[in-house]
Amino acid sequence: MDRTVIGLTVGFALVALLGVFVLPDWLMSQILIAFSRALAVLGLLVLWRTGLISFGHALYFGLGAYTVAMLGKDLGITEVLITLPAAGLVAALVGFALGFIIRKYREIFFAMLNLAFSMVLFGILVKTEALGSTDGFSVEQPTLFGIGTDDSTTKLTALFLGICVIGWLAAIFVHRYLRSILGNLTTAVRDNEIRVEYLGYSVAEAIHGKYVMSAALAGLAGGFMALALGQVDPESMVNWTVSGELVFVTVLAGPGSVAAPFIGSLVFELLRTYAFELVPYAWQLIVGGTLLAVIFFLPGGLWSVISKLGGRSRPSDPPANREEAGR
Amino acid sequence: MKSLRYAGVLGAGLAGVIALAAPMPVAAKDTVSLGIVAFLSGPAAGPYGVPGRNGAEMVIDAINKGTLPAPYGTKGFAGATVAAEYIDESGGNTKQVSEYRNLVQKRGVDAIIGYVSSGSCAAVAPVAEELQTLTVMSVCGTPRIFEEAPREYVFRTMSHATADNIAAAHYVKEMMPDVKSYTGINQNYAWGQDSWRDFSLAMTGLMPDAKVSDKPQFPKIFAGQYGSEISALSLDDAELVHSSFWGGDFEAFILQATPRGFFSQKKVVLTVGGVSAYRLGKRLPDGVAIGSRGPYGILVRDRDTPLNTWFIKTYRDTYGEYPSGAAYQYAQAILATKIAYDKAAEAAGSFPNEKQVREALTGLEFESFAAPVKMALGNGHQAVTEHMYGIVQWDEAAGELGLRDVKVYPAECVMPPADTTSVEWIEAGMPGAKC
Numbered sequence: 204m205d206r207t208v209i210g211l212t213v214g215f216a217l218v219a220l221l222g223v224f225v226l227p228d229w230l231m232s233q234i235l236i237a238f239s240r241a242l243a244v245l246g247l248l249v250l251w252r253t254g255l256i257s258f259g260h261a262l263y264f265g266l267g268a269y270t271v272a273m274l275g276k277d278l279g280i281t282e283v284l285i286t287l288p289a290a291g292l293v294a295a296l297v298g299f300a301l302g303f304i305i306r307k308y309r310e311i312f313f314a315m316l317n318l319a320f321s322m323v324l325f326g327i328l329v330k331t332e333a334l335g336s337t338d339g340f341s342v343e344q345p346t347l348f349g350i351g352t353d354d355s356t357t358k359l360t361a362l363f364l365g366i367c368v369i370g371w372l373a374a375i376f377v378h379r380y381l382r383s384i385l386g387n388l389t390t391a392v393r394d395n396e397i398r399v400e401y402l403g404y405s406v407a408e409a410i411h412g413k414y415v416m417s418a419a420l421a422g423l424a425g426g427f428m429a430l431a432l433g434q435v436d437p438e439s440m441v442n443w444t445v446s447g448e449l450v451f452v453t454v455l456a457g458p459g460s461v462a463a464p465f466i467g468s469l470v471f472e473l474l475r476t477y478a479f480e481l482v483p484y485a486w487q488l489i490v491g492g493t494l495l496a497v498i499f500f501l502p503g504g505l506w507s508v509i510s511k512l513g514g515r516s517r518p519s520d521p522p523a524n525r526e527e528a529g530r
Numbered sequence: 531m532k533s534l535r536y537a538g539v540l541g542a543g544l545a546g547v548i549a550l551a552a553p554m555p556v557a558a559k560d561t562v563s564l565g566i567v568a569f570l571s572g573p574a575a576g577p578y579g580v581p582g583r584n585g586a587e588m589v590i591d592a593i594n595k596g597t598l599p600a601p602y603g604t605k606g607f608a609g610a611t612v613a614a615e616y617i618d619e620s621g622g623n624t625k626q627v628s629e630y631r632n633l634v635q636k637r638g639v640d641a642i643i644g645y646v647s648s649g650s651c652a653a654v655a656p657v658a659e660e661l662q663t664l665t666v667m668s669v670c671g672t673p674r675i676f677e678e679a680p681r682e683y684v685f686r687t688m689s690h691a692t693a694d695n696i697a698a699a700h701y702v703k704e705m706m707p708d709v710k711s712y713t714g715i716n717q718n719y720a721w722g723q724d725s726w727r728d729f730s731l732a733m734t735g736l737m738p739d740a741k742v743s744d745k746p747q748f749p750k751i752f753a754g755q756y757g758s759e760i761s762a763l764s765l766d767d768a769e770l771v772h773s774s775f776w777g778g779d780f781e782a783f784i785l786q787a788t789p790r791g792f793f794s795q796k797k798v799v800l801t802v803g804g805v806s807a808y809r810l811g812k813r814l815p816d817g818v819a820i821g822s823r824g825p826y827g828i829l830v831r832d833r834d835t836p837l838n839t840w841f842i843k844t845y846r847d848t849y850g851e852y853p854s855g856a857a858y859q860y861a862q863a864i865l866a867t868k869i870a871y872d873k874a875a876e877a878a879g880s881f882p883n884e885k886q887v888r889e890a891l892t893g894l895e896f897e898s899f900a901a902p903v904k905m906a907l908g909n910g911h912q913a914v915t916e917h918m919y920g921i922v923q924w925d926e927a928a929g930e931l932g933l934r935d936v937k938v939y940p941a942e943c944v945m946p947p948a949d950t951t952s953v954e955w956i957e958a959g960m961p962g963a964k965c
Contacts (some may be wrong), residue, residue, distance in 0.1 A: 229635035236628055329719055332727075337719035338649045338672055338749075339623070341656055355660040432627050433660075434653040439622035475625065476632055483618045484570050 207378050211462060215371040218501070228356065231363050232399065235431045237465070237472040238366045240315050240452060242424035244464035245377050246417030247453045253413055254393030257316025258446050262324050262417040263294035265423030265441030267330070267477060272293075272435040275343030283345050283365070287426045294422020295415050302411045302418075318419075321446060328437040339436025342429050366427055374461040380416070381461070385409060421449075455497055457504015467505050533962035556737050562607040562871070564590075564614045565633035566572060567644035571842065572620040573752055577777040577805050578669060578856040580645045582847050583616055585857030586643070589864045594842065598865075599840045601677050607868050608875035608882060615618040615639065619646060623653035630654045634663045640884070641666065643863045648672035648691075648720060649661050655956065656681045664888055668863035671721065671823070673952040676908030678795050681832070685891055687903060687913045688859050689824050691721070692728050692952035693944040694774070694801040697917035699732035700965065701819055702770060705921070706797050712770035713743030715759055717751040717779060725801060731956040742899045743768040752779060763796070770797045780806050788815055799919075804828050805921070808852050811931055820933075821919045825901035826858035833900060841899040862898045866905075866913075903942065907948050914941035940964060953954055 220472075222231050243264050250257055267290035274280040274289060301320055308316055329337055344351045352358050380386040388409045391399050396406045429435050439445065448471075456467020474493055478486035501507050532956045537760030566586050569579030590612050591600045596605035606612060615637060617629055633639045640662040651670035653682060656666040658681075665684045667675070675684065702709060716722030730742050743766050747759040760783075763771055775783050780803065787793065793815040804822025807814055814820075822829045830838060831852060841861065845853040853861075870891035874882030877890065893910030896903055906914045920933035945965035946955035955961070 227635060229631050232631050232635075233628060236624065301748050304753065332720075332723050335652075335674075335719075335720060336723055338652050338674070341652070341678070358660075428624070432624055432653065432655050434623060434627070436623055436653070438649060439624040439653075442622075444622065473629070475621070476628070479621075479625075479629055480632070480637070481616060483616050486618060488620075 204384075207460065208375055211371060211374050211378070214462060215367050215374075219364060219367040222367070223360060228359060231359055232431070233472045233476065234469060235359070235363050235366055236428065238370045239424050239427040239431055239467040240472075241370060241464040241468035242373055242427065243417075243449050244419040244456065245373055245461060245466055246420035246424075247449055248456075248458050248461070248464055249377060249381070249389065249413050250417050251453055251458050252389040252393065253410060255313050255410070256450060257317040257417070258314045258443065258450060259319070259321035260417065260421045260449050261441050261443065261445035262321035263298060264316070264325055264425035264428070264445060264449070264515075265321070265328070265437070266293065266294045266297055267422030268429035268440040269334075269425075270422070271426040272340065273333060273334075275297040275345075279343075279347045281343045281351065282349065283347050283430065283513035286345070287369075287423060289428075290426025290429075291419045291423040294425070295419035298415045298418025298422075299411075302414045306407045307408045315434045318443060318446065321352065321441060322403045322443060325437050325443075326442045328441060335436065337436060337438055339356060339434055339438075339440075341434050342432070345430050362427075362431060363436045366431075369409075369423070369427070370465060371424070374465070375421075377416075378461045385412065389413065409491075451494060455494060455504060457501070457506035459503055459506035460512055463504060463506035463509075466509065470505060547626055550566070555822075557652060560610050561613050561728065562610045562641070563637075563639045564612060564864075565617055565630075565639040565642040565644075566614050566860075567617045567619050567629075567642065567650070568856075569616040569620055569646055574646055574776050577780075577809075577854070579619065581854045582644070582646065582669065582683045582860035585853060585859070585861040586614065586864050588844060588848055588857075589861040593864070593868055594677045599836045602865065603797075604867065604872060607871035607898055610871075610881065612868075618643075619644070619650055623649055626650045627653050627657055630657050630714050631661065634661045640664070641867060641887075643867060644668050644860065645670050648674075648877060651675055651686075655679075655681060662884075664867075664884060664891075666863045666867055666891075668860045669823075672724065673839035676912045677951045680909055681911055683888065685866070685905065685911045685913075686908075687898075687905075689913060689915050689917065689941065689945055690784045690952070691724060691823075692946065692956070693914075693917050694821055694823055695725055695728035696732045696774075696944045696956065696960070697939045698729055698772065698799050698801050698819075698920055699736045700943065701821075701919035701937055702733070702797075702799055703736045704937060705819065706770065707862050707937060709737065709740050709770045709797065711741040711743060711768040712772060713763060713764060713766050713768035714772035715747040715749070715756070715783070716774050720749040722748065725941070726772065728952065728956060729772045729801075731953070732960070735956065740770075741768075754779065754782050756783050756786050760790060760792055764790065764792060768796075770799065772799050772801070774801045776802045781810060784810060784814060788813070793818060798948075802855075803922075805855050807931055808854055810954075812924055813867070814931060816923055819919055819921050821917070822855040823859070824855075824915050825918050825938070827853065827855035828931065829920055829936065830858075832902040835900075837897065837899045858899055862903065864895065865898060866891065866894065866903065870894060906941070907945065909948075914945040916940050917944045952953075 270290040270293045271286045274286045392406055399406050452467050452471050456463040478489035568582040569575045594611055615891050643666045645667050646669045648670045651667050655675050667686040673690040673692050680699050714726045716726045747760050756901045799819040803820030804827045807828045870887050874886040874890035894905045902911050902917050903915050917939045920936035923932050923934045925932035943963050949963055
């Protein structure tokens with residue numbers, strides 16, 4: 204077992220225990236929302252390590268959310284063991300199809316092409332009155348093994364534990380993937396595509412694979428967000444501002460570790476909450492200012508602070524063990 | 531093991547977060563704390579959020595001092611001082627749902643009042659039920675809130691958006707009976723689509739001979755440029771144009787259409803034109819018909835009742851301008867809550883609990899600042915009021931915007947009865963409407 208896996212397991216177990224026994228309900232629901240978003244950020248992290256940033260992952264986020272909501276509304280399927288995998292699957296399929304086009308582009312073209320596709324879905328949803336247009340519609344009561352509950356605390360606790368388990372699994376999966384040969388190609392692709400081709404790997408296929416993975420994670424994230432909010436609408440699920448938030452959290456968190464998206468996302472959520480509370484007229488200023496400060500002073504994101512704190516306690520660590528700190 | 535230290539760092543961080551986030555002390559019993567939600571930033575802040583917040587602030591101040599006109603001159607909510615926290619409605623529904631939770635679970639407010647956007651209302655209504663918190667919606671229009679599901683904790687103290695468009699159709703029939711065809715320009719989002727649907731359905735029932743254009747315009751919301759839409763409408767044979775534009779889009783449309791002679795060529799009915807009437811002043815062209823989502827704002831400026839006179843005078847003294855629709859609508863939601871607290875306290879003989887307040891608010895009938903309000907629909911949770919339209923006429927002598935041919939439509943004429951949904955009612959030809 205490598206130390207990241209142990210760290211993740213301890214961390215998620217700690218959060219889950221704290222959530223169930225200590226934390227107040229409002230903080231649990233913030234963690235629920237933050238961790239849902241973090242799943243999508245985890246996907247963006249994979250792309251970012253490849254040197255790609257997408258301004259359009261709200262496409263997959265929204266597809267996931269609407270898949271969960273529409274399965275309940277139109278087919279009466281509320282079982283989360285069906286709806287959540289379906290959310291990931293739909294997003295992955297669309298990601299796979301669009302990937303054939305998108306994998307040819309890099310840098311700003313990659314970012315903007317994603318944005319364009321996401322705004323197409325946004326436009327369609329806004330024009331669809333049957334889906335409530337911009338008002339959206341509510342998500343049916345979710346069930347697990349056919350059991351649903353009206354009690355708000357029970358429901359919150361169940362969803363909270365659910366996101367802890369899924370977040371833990373997803374983080375470990377992505378971590379393992381990044382350690383595999385294909386995963387290790389991420390940085391290689393970013394650094395020099397031609398050399399990667401000479402090594403006998405297809406850059407296009409490597410990027411395609413990562414793209415589908417990030418799409419599936421974003422779809423799963425959207426599905427969970429739909430359950431957490433109980434409501435889907437284009438503005439808060441598919442609009443470019445959602446993509447912007449995902450990129451914001453990616454930059455805030457830093458690409459250093461698969462744990463970073465979860466911490467960054469929670470900080471982002473709490474930051475907005477306190478900005479809302481303290482300066483209701485200029486909360487955007489606080490949020491934007493924080494991002495600027497992070498970019499200026501912490502180019503490695505929040506994770507660089509944590510890894511520094513973790514590393515400082517034993518300065519004699521061999522450099523090999525500190526590879527993540529330096530990113 | 532280094533990973534354990536990482537976990538330790540994370541744990542310490544989380545502990546810090548918890549310490550930081552420790553809930554505020556519960557408000558003392560002599561205070562009722564309200565969360566008031568309105569757009570404080572973004573495009574809806576100017577036309578809705580800020581006047582709404584002002585109206586709420588002014589009335590809360592008067593309630594705490596006991597200076598509201600009779601019969602509401604008692605101090606506070608059932609004697610308790612009202613403390614208000616203002617929250618921005620922008621940031622999307624995700625943000626609104628978590629802010630709602632924060633207001634209730636973290637900041638411990640007793641009730642939440644506000645919301646302009648139908649999207650926010652639809653998103654928070656189920657959460658309000660889940661968290662069992664009294665929620666009084668002040669402005670949002672969608673009839674779905676109470677037609678979709680019965681609500682126990684959610685109330686709305688003004689008519690929903692159906693009334694705007696049914697009243698518009700009645701006004702067109704009464705004032706422009708020769709209209710042979712009509713079209714519309716509405717923003718392409720839920721509000722605009724619903725408005726056009728309700729208006730065209732109501733017109734089909736009320737003026738079956740008037741033809742609906744097959745080219746109603748649906749520009750993107752916040753587009754700001756309407757040159758091609760104005761050309762398309764000008765080329766359309768339809769004599770009448772319906773629009774539910776508001777805020778910056780409304781003003782941009784008026785300013786871009788006026789120099790093209792659009793308003794001398796077409797008859798125009800603007801369902802929420804009243805919202806921007808004071809801002810535009812002389813630039814709002816003579817002869818257009820405007821509404822203000824009910825008996826509010828410029829439509830009731832000359833209504834001479836003690837409550838309305840007090841409202842207009844105090845608002846002008848405090849903020850230096852006439853109160854627009856949202857100021858009335860937020861004030862009305864606060865007033866309704868005060869009356870419910872007072873009534874519940876009287877019935878209980880002591881300070882009422884949350885359930886008693888809800889019972890008092892259910893089915894409540896009261897005289898608001900401009901007109902009577904009846905909580906008649908949605909099992910007594912959805913208000914109905916009369917509705918008004920008038921035609922703009924610049925008053926040269928007074929140097930301010932005036933209205934002529936103001937018509938009042940009773941609530942029973944423009945709002946559906948309790949046992950049917952809005953769309954079904956209009957489609958059925960509005961049976962039982964008393965006009």
